[in-house]
Amino acid sequence: MAELTYRAAVARGIAQEMERDPSVVLIGEDVAAAGGVFKTTSGLLEQFGPVRVRDTPISEEAIVGGIMGAAMNGLRPIGELMFSDFLATCWDIVVNQIAKTRYMTNGQVSLPLVIRTANGGGTRFGGQHSQSAENWAMAIPGLKVVAPSTPRDVVGLLAASVRDPDPVIFFEHKNLFATKEDVPDGEIVDRLGEAAFRTMGDDVTIVALAAMVPVAIEAAGLLAAQGVSAEVIDLRSLVPLDTAAFLGSVAKTGRLVTVEENPRLCGWGAEIASIAAEECIWDLDGPIVRVTTPHIPLPAAAELEDLAIPDAQQVVRAVLAMA
């Protein structure tokens, strides 16, 4: 057991898989010599050498197209996009090529690849380096979508993503890089599509993802002080989606709140709400409430960005307003 930051957990997770499987390789802008602009790939070049850890030009289509071609020809590549906002520059290859090729070839092509990317706000970077892009990926058939909230889960879910035979977009949250926890020694491998219960409770189910998980946990603490018992569910992956976790929880609590960092329209919380409305509406004691960032690009100024991204107080207010 050793204390590990979320940032260092990324390198540990990649190293764990590269040691196990020689077909795992890593490419991206500044991932090798510089160890990543967020220092998430520090030491990997030294450990695994320049054939398996390689810097690319600033060419996102070459990076994601390159890992697609490599996955078609016997490698299990990991490609890094420095910021998830840059998915927009190579979205054709992600959506039209990577996501669809297995289906369009009726299973002739397998694409065991991972696109890792730094996602989310809270870092005062402004609108082109702060987006939460997980909803974009969730909307496309053929992509798996993973977003860990803790250092331990970074290792376990990254391992699961690398071993998965299908393409995975792995969203690392920039505002969580400095967080730390004790992580067990040895190999950690999780399964995609299994949510985690971060707190147990009887009065309300709060569903969250990535950086909104600690927000929801903080809110649960504040609610407990007011006599409200909240069950916080960390989805961990949007595709596959652990619907059983929140449907079962709502059957017990009768109330459902989703906490999303993404802008309001078509956020993943809307899908959760839709599933709950279709499948467990008679378990609900009141309306489903979504807490989201407003439908705006994220502003750069600290006061404005903090106002935009949901915080614990906002979640507490949403829950108390339901009663």
Add this chain to the structure above:
Amino acid sequence: MAEPATVDIDPSTRLALYRSMVRARYFEQRAYDLFMEGIVKGTTHLGLGQEAVAAGFAEAMNPTDMTFCTYRGHNHTLLRGAPMTPLMGELAGRDVGICGGKGGSMHLTDVSKGAMGSYAIVGAHLPIAAGAAWAAQVRQSGQVSVCFFGDGATNIGAFHEAVNFAAVWKLPVVFVCENNLYMEYTPISAVIPVPHPAADRAASYGLESIIIDGNDADVVYDMATRTIERARSGGGPALVEALTYRHKGHSRADPGKYRPDEEVAAWMARDPIVLYRERLTAAGFDPTLLDEIEQAGLAEIDATTMEIRNAPPPPPETMMTQLWADGGSQWRN
């Protein structure tokens, strides 16, 4: 323009080139006829007139080499060895289709033959072909990627990203621009500031400027052999511009009326199959042998047509298969 073939091409290879072009020609003509009959649906982008490029490169490739082509990819997929009935079945949306009817004309693929896919977003497959070549480099597998694209693709960002990436990593990939003079309806000359869309950009990536007569099967085969073997031996990528011409419009919706009559006539007079037959005959090949190749090609496409006419559509349950590697399409529990 490169000189005529500089190496001796053995007679069996030349017959194979002729056979390939004939088979591709029959396939495309029949695809057109079956479209007009309502059996082939959607759209088709025929490679009629461009057979020499596909034949020359396919003949020069090893079985484990990889072809990446565009929505104008029937010729390339067929000539890597994909069986004809599953290809035509895919155009017609039949169960026997090589992609089970899920791909269609623009996505013909036969991975078992190294035909790694037909890509329908202009330029998107160049980085993918480079990536497959990168895997060959890492795995030291000795494979080469060959990536075909049209003149219009040279104005897409992915072209430049991929060629730069391949050049700087010295990847074993040969990029082949089939310059048929029109991107879709607009002449390529109207949208580029240089005479040659691929060859004039090669210097930007430290590559040799290569222009060949894409209607001369010997010339194509010769250049294909040289560039593929150089890539295989670690010499890095090549960018080949093959001048050619499509006999029909861009796609089924396009009669090609924007092309001057005299231009069309001049290129029709340079039909790669007619030219090659004349050359082989002049070189002493027995005309009856060439006739037999044509008769066999016609018999093959007739048999394929018969099978397609009687083939059932894909069963409904296949709609939900093969999104994921487990064979299914589940996204939740």
